[in-house]
Amino acid sequence: MFIGLLVVLLLVSAFLAILVGTLGPIGPGDPERISFSDALDAILGLKSDHPAYYSSVFWDVRIPRVLLAGLVGASLACAGTAMQAIFRNSMADPFIIGVSSGAAVGAASAGLIGLTVVVGAFTAPMLAFACALVTVFVVYKMGTVRGKVYVDTLLLSGVAIAAFLGAVVSFLIYFAREDYHQLIPWLLGSLAVAKWSYVWILVVPVALGSFLISLYGRELNALLLGEETAHNLGADPEFLKKVMLATAALVTAGAVAFTGIIGFVGLIVPHMMRILVGADHRVLVPAATLFGASFLIWADALSRTLIPAQELPVGIITALCGGPFFLYLLRKNRTGGMMS
Amino acid sequence: MEKTLAKKEFVIWTALLVAVSSVLAFTGGYMVSAVLTEDEAGILLVDDYGRTIKLDKIPERIVSAAPTPTEILFAVGAGDLVVGVDDYSDYPAEVSNITKVGSYTLSTEVIISLQPDLVVSSDLVPISQLELLEDRGIPFVVLATRTLDDVLKDIRLVGILTGHVEEANDLADSLEERIDAVTEKTMAEDVVKPRVYLEYYPYWTYGPGSFGNDLIALAGGMNIAENTTSEYPMLSSEFIIAQDPEIIVYTIGYMTTTTAEEISSRSGWSGITAVVSGDIYSMDDNLVSRYGPRIVDGLEELASLLHPDLFA
Amino acid sequence: MRLSVSNLSFSFGDSKVLRDISFDVANGEFLGLMGPNGSGKTTLLRCLTRYLPDGAHAILVDMKPLHTFTDREVARTFAVVPQSSSTDFPFTVKDIVMMGRIPHVHSRLATSRKGDAEAVSDAMSASGCAHLEDRPFSELSGGERQRVIIARALAQEPKVLLLDEPTVYLDISGQLEMMDLITKLNKEKSLTVVAVLHDINLAARYCDRIALLNQGRLEAIGPPENVLNSETILGVYGVDVAVRRDPFTHNVFVMPRSTCAPARKDGVRVHILCGGGSGGPAMRSLVENGFSISVGVLNVLDSDHECATDLRVRIVAEVPFAQISDDMHAENLRCIDETPLVVVTPFPVGPGNFKNLEAAMYALNAGKKVFIMAGGSTSGIDFVGGKADAYLSNLIASGAVKVDSVDHMLQLLAHEGAVKR
Numbered sequence A: 001m002f003i004g005l006l007v008v009l010l011l012v013s014a015f016l017a018i019l020v021g022t023l024g025p026i027g028p029g030d031p032e033r034i035s036f037s038d039a040l041d042a043i044l045g046l047k048s049d050h051p052a053y054y055s056s057v058f059w060d061v062r063i064p065r066v067l068l069a070g071l072v073g074a075s076l077a078c079a080g081t082a083m084q085a086i087f088r089n090s091m092a093d094p095f096i097i098g099v100s101s102g103a104a105v106g107a108a109s110a111g112l113i114g115l116t117v118v119v120g121a122f123t124a125p126m127l128a129f130a131c132a133l134v135t136v137f138v139v140y141k142m143g144t145v146r147g148k149v150y151v152d153t154l155l156l157s158g159v160a161i162a163a164f165l166g167a168v169v170s171f172l173i174y175f176a177r178e179d180y181h182q183l184i185p186w187l188l189g190s191l192a193v194a195k196w197s198y199v200w201i202l203v204v205p206v207a208l209g210s211f212l213i214s215l216y217g218r219e220l221n222a223l224l225l226g227e228e229t230a231h232n233l234g235a236d237p238e239f240l241k242k243v244m245l246a247t248a249a250l251v252t253a254g255a256v257a258f259t260g261i262i263g264f265v266g267l268i269v270p271h272m273m274r275i276l277v278g279a280d281h282r283v284l285v286p287a288a289t290l291f292g293a294s295f296l297i298w299a300d301a302l303s304r305t306l307i308p309a310q311e312l313p314v315g316i317i318t319a320l321c322g323g324p325f326f327l328y329l330l331r332k333n334r335t336g337g338m339m340s
Numbered sequence B: 001m002e003k004t005l006a007k008k009e010f011v012i013w014t015a016l017l018v019a020v021s022s023v024l025a026f027t028g029g030y031m032v033s034a035v036l037t038e039d040e041a042g043i044l045l046v047d048d049y050g051r052t053i054k055l056d057k058i059p060e061r062i063v064s065a066a067p068t069p070t071e072i073l074f075a076v077g078a079g080d081l082v083v084g085v086d087d088y089s090d091y092p093a094e095v096s097n098i099t100k101v102g103s104y105t106l107s108t109e110v111i112i113s114l115q116p117d118l119v120v121s122s123d124l125v126p127i128s129q130l131e132l133l134e135d136r137g138i139p140f141v142v143l144a145t146r147t148l149d150d151v152l153k154d155i156r157l158v159g160i161l162t163g164h165v166e167e168a169n170d171l172a173d174s175l176e177e178r179i180d181a182v183t184e185k186t187m188a189e190d191v192v193k194p195r196v197y198l199e200y201y202p203y204w205t206y207g208p209g210s211f212g213n214d215l216i217a218l219a220g221g222m223n224i225a226e227n228t229t230s231e232y233p234m235l236s237s238e239f240i241i242a243q244d245p246e247i248i249v250y251t252i253g254y255m256t257t258t259t260a261e262e263i264s265s266r267s268g269w270s271g272i273t274a275v276v277s278g279d280i281y282s283m284d285d286n287l288v289s290r291y292g293p294r295i296v297d298g299l300e301e302l303a304s305l306l307h308p309d310l311f312a
Numbered sequence C: 001m002r003l004s005v006s007n008l009s010f011s012f013g014d015s016k017v018l019r020d021i022s023f024d025v026a027n028g029e030f031l032g033l034m035g036p037n038g039s040g041k042t043t044l045l046r047c048l049t050r051y052l053p054d055g056a057h058a059i060l061v062d063m064k065p066l067h068t069f070t071d072r073e074v075a076r077t078f079a080v081v082p083q084s085s086s087t088d089f090p091f092t093v094k095d096i097v098m099m100g101r102i103p104h105v106h107s108r109l110a111t112s113r114k115g116d117a118e119a120v121s122d123a124m125s126a127s128g129c130a131h132l133e134d135r136p137f138s139e140l141s142g143g144e145r146q147r148v149i150i151a152r153a154l155a156q157e158p159k160v161l162l163l164d165e166p167t168v169y170l171d172i173s174g175q176l177e178m179m180d181l182i183t184k185l186n187k188e189k190s191l192t193v194v195a196v197l198h199d200i201n202l203a204a205r206y207c208d209r210i211a212l213l214n215q216g217r218l219e220a221i222g223p224p225e226n227v228l229n230s231e232t233i234l235g236v237y238g239v240d241v242a243v244r245r246d247p248f249t250h251n252v253f254v255m256p257r258s259t260c261a262p263a264r265k266d267g268v269r270v271h272i273l274c275g276g277g278s279g280g281p282a283m284r285s286l287v288e289n290g291f292s293i294s295v296g297v298l299n300v301l302d303s304d305h306e307c308a309t310d311l312r313v314r315i316v317a318e319v320p321f322a323q324i325s326d327d328m329h330a331e332n333l334r335c336i337d338e339t340p341l342v343v344v345t346p347f348p349v350g351p352g353n354f355k356n357l358e359a360a361m362y363a364l365n366a367g368k369k370v371f372i373m374a375g376g377s378t379s380g381i382d383f384v385g386g387k388a389d390a391y392l393s394n395l396i397a398s399g400a401v402k403v404d405s406v407d408h409m410l411q412l413l414a415h416e417g418a419v420k421r
Helices: A002-018 A036-044 A053-086 A099-113 A123-142 A151-175 A177-188 A196-215 A217-223 A227-232 A237-259 A265-277 A281-303 A314-333 B007-024 B067-075 B093-097 B108-113 B127-135 B148-162 B165-186 B211-218 B237-243 B260-265 B273-277 B294-306 C041-048 C053-058 C071-077 C093-104 C114-126 C142-155 C172-188 C200-206 C230-237 C280-288 C303-311 C326-338 C355-365 C387-397 C406-416
Strands: B034-039 B042-046 B052-055 B062-064 B082-085 B118-122 B140-143 B195-201 B247-252 B280-284 C003-012 C015-025 C030-034 C059-061 C078-081 C160-164 C192-196 C209-214 C217-222 C241-245 C252-256 C269-273 C292-299 C314-318 C341-344 C369-373 C401-403
Touching: A002 A053, A002 A281, A036 A053, A053 A196, A053 A217, A053 A237, A053 A265, A053 A281, A053 B237, A099 A123, A099 A151, A099 A177, A099 A237, A123 A151, A123 A237, A177 A314, A196 A217, A196 A237, A196 A281, A217 A227, A217 A237, A217 A281, A217 C093, A227 A237, A227 C078, A265 A281, A265 A314, A281 A314, B042 B148, B062 B067, B067 B082, B067 B093, B067 B118, B067 B140, B067 B148, B108 B127, B118 B127, B118 B148, B127 B140, B140 B148, B148 B165, B148 B211, B148 B294, B165 B211, B165 B294, B195 B211, B195 B237, B211 B294, B247 B260, B247 B273, B247 B294, B260 B280, B280 B294, C003 C041, C003 C053, C015 C041, C015 C217, C030 C041, C030 C172, C030 C200, C041 C053, C041 C160, C041 C192, C053 C059, C071 C078, C071 C093, C078 C142, C093 C114, C093 C142, C114 C142, C142 C160, C142 C172, C160 C172, C172 C192, C172 C200, C200 C252, C209 C230, C217 C230, C230 C241, C269 C280, C269 C326, C269 C355, C280 C292, C280 C303, C280 C406, C292 C303, C292 C326, C292 C355, C303 C314, C314 C326, C326 C355, C341 C355, C341 C406, C355 C369, C355 C387, C369 C387, C369 C406, C401 C406
Parallel strands: B062 B082, B062 B118, B118 B140, B195 B247, B247 B280, C030 C192, C030 C209, C078 C160, C160 C192, C269 C292, C269 C341, C292 C314, C341 C369, C369 C401
Antiparallel strands: B034 B042, B042 B052, C003 C015, C003 C059, C209 C217, C241 C252
């Protein structure tokens, strides 16, 4: 079964990605190269004559980072799938209702206000998370009339508010231009800051959110044929939209808060999986969730090894690899007419 | 690192520069500014962009378009000529009373209204902005400082430009002496150079070719990022762990949220020598990123952080 | 199952869309919902599905008010086939039909139950789309899609199948196939059907009863032959139709009549001598031009007689298949006496209606203006061995004017200034 294959792919990807890094064993080997046997010893905690920091490299840097990449990739892809169903629009992504622009304002202003000294290291993520949720709420209110969610209005409100907040972020960057490059890794998304505490914070909401979204696979299917049809099939569309929007917003805001705006994953992974497994969300949601995790794990592995010793924002990799791969799939599977 | 230039060498060096400047001016490479002539007829000079500028007389109204020239202008005693400064100039304290003229995007009309006869800028300001002023008859000089030597040379240049040659030369000489005093100790044969990680934003540091890299070397340290491929790289966490810095210095600037605790708590960093020994220090970002006289304060501070025993 | 709607009213804001609708639907019945655009048909369907929840208290299913149902109970009671369905997402036919099982899912954790798969494959067989199972839904034709949607509705195992103009985007063969399929399901599975239908004839042919809505009111409900009469249809749709019976099935069907204004009583009089279907265009054209016409002598059942009846003009009529009697001929001449103009259309002439040509001669002799419409050659419609052609030539020789069409005749009249309208 395809889902089983994806689980195997994820496990293999995660394990291999742990071996990838500037110190090797897979990677540039700069300034030195860890051997495979030392790597395994360090990972398994076996006594060996390798330097003590090897264990730190694997257990404190790479493993939490790979796990964080998996969690973030899973939540973005899962939320993206849900958003595309809610908006019945394959161009929708998890950021469409303002999560990223809101979080960007939060992250940018956290630096400007300099609250960290007062509140602690979690200020920027917390502020980004809070601003993302406030923005989503505003967009949601704009797209809601008397308790009914109008997805077209919601979409337009999302675009308008994202443009507005984009200007706010630009303003903040402009205002802080001497330090604006400090925001670049966040704006392009980076997993360089990964640590265990982030993993622990994200694991439960991401797991619950993905699980919740996949429980509503049948209803999401029905919603794609229109809200009236969904209603007629016994799937309450208003309830569905609200639950999906809230869940998707929460998991994306959580992911974005820690790692910045990692684009493309939430847009293209659902597409890739639709081409491979079809549109049935009972299969599509878990498939996209699992593949999103593998996809970001690999993108991150590339982002930390392409330039020896240095980090590239992972968002650059997801766009660089994801874009052409997506076009390839699209060309290969498109037989004219709509997606099929 | 080159030894700083002696006074007499400066003249020879200037002559040499005249020869190559005309060639380099077309290559787009950074030039080092130099005064070609200086007499009653006026001043002819080549700035760091390789542009030749002719001034009929010593300017009386100067606008400084970046913090570095502002600090140099005041340091050479030409502060009273300054009628406008960019928004970021905040040193010395007197600048707070001077008209602000914008920053990267200069306010052309404010500058025109100040009727300056010279704009001094750094390479942070887009040249298109300055050319707008030139079109309106306001000449500009760009200081694009790349090394500590450039700082001294720029100070002397500004001195000539403003008629404060004495003060400028005295200042440059004294800075040079202070630099020599530092390097004399840090460059000694028996000095052990600690591995240094100088961070200006989480994981971002100074790579080869950057000012920070030079400062670490002069202060008697080994920059862990000196073999990376860019001037301002973002380092992999595991690379930093593997390089195991003995001293971590982070700068505090406008948007900095870093603290020593935050650095210590970074995943996997607990075994780094600097973290274990607690050798994590902060510095004012302006002492590292503004290439005026205060850069020598930065060098002295950095040197004393790296070698407290030498500078007790 | 018994569906009963009592005093259902529904408003969008201030505008009342449904007013006091009451009707019952019996188990296994096929009820057609009809009415002009904006009469409230679709709103009524949406009240039944509770997509518009406000009317639910007025709807009883098996004596239980609809507002007490859960959403999934509603979906197990009513299944809807919309006008058309489309999606950009690559669902297969099976995916679409499986959606019909949503109201029957007991546990979210179970991806699919055995009962689901059976219900889906039964539904696809019943609606004749089993062979499409793995095809992408978006690649199907309109008719195939509707079959799939009907399969999805069947997979819901509903008590009532609601259809909202299910054939509106289909061609004629698709329409008939679709209606035959729905009827088959109605009869074989005793599935109650409530269908909004646009096409009156389709409705008359397939429905047990028809409910006719007009401006939110239930105008009439009953068997098609009771509801579909020309008065009701004129009142509801503002269209004049002739109601006939299909010769094979004896289902009623309607035909729009000429949509021209009713014949005037006060126009310039024209008497038309016609028969055998030759007079229809002339009658219509003259009526449209404001003339007051009379026709004669026509046998009842002659199609010209039906035309004249539809136009509600004066007819001199003879019993079917009989020769023109002297009485009727005399009546015909009296009509001619009252008119200044007489028109002879190219009717087939036999011994039975030869008197109509004689009536034309009578008119000429009486000084009336006589026009003879050319229907090409008159040969082929002369069933009296050349006598008719000779008589026509004689008429023309005696002063009758040969014209190509009514327009031609009107031009000549206008030229002479003889006729004031």
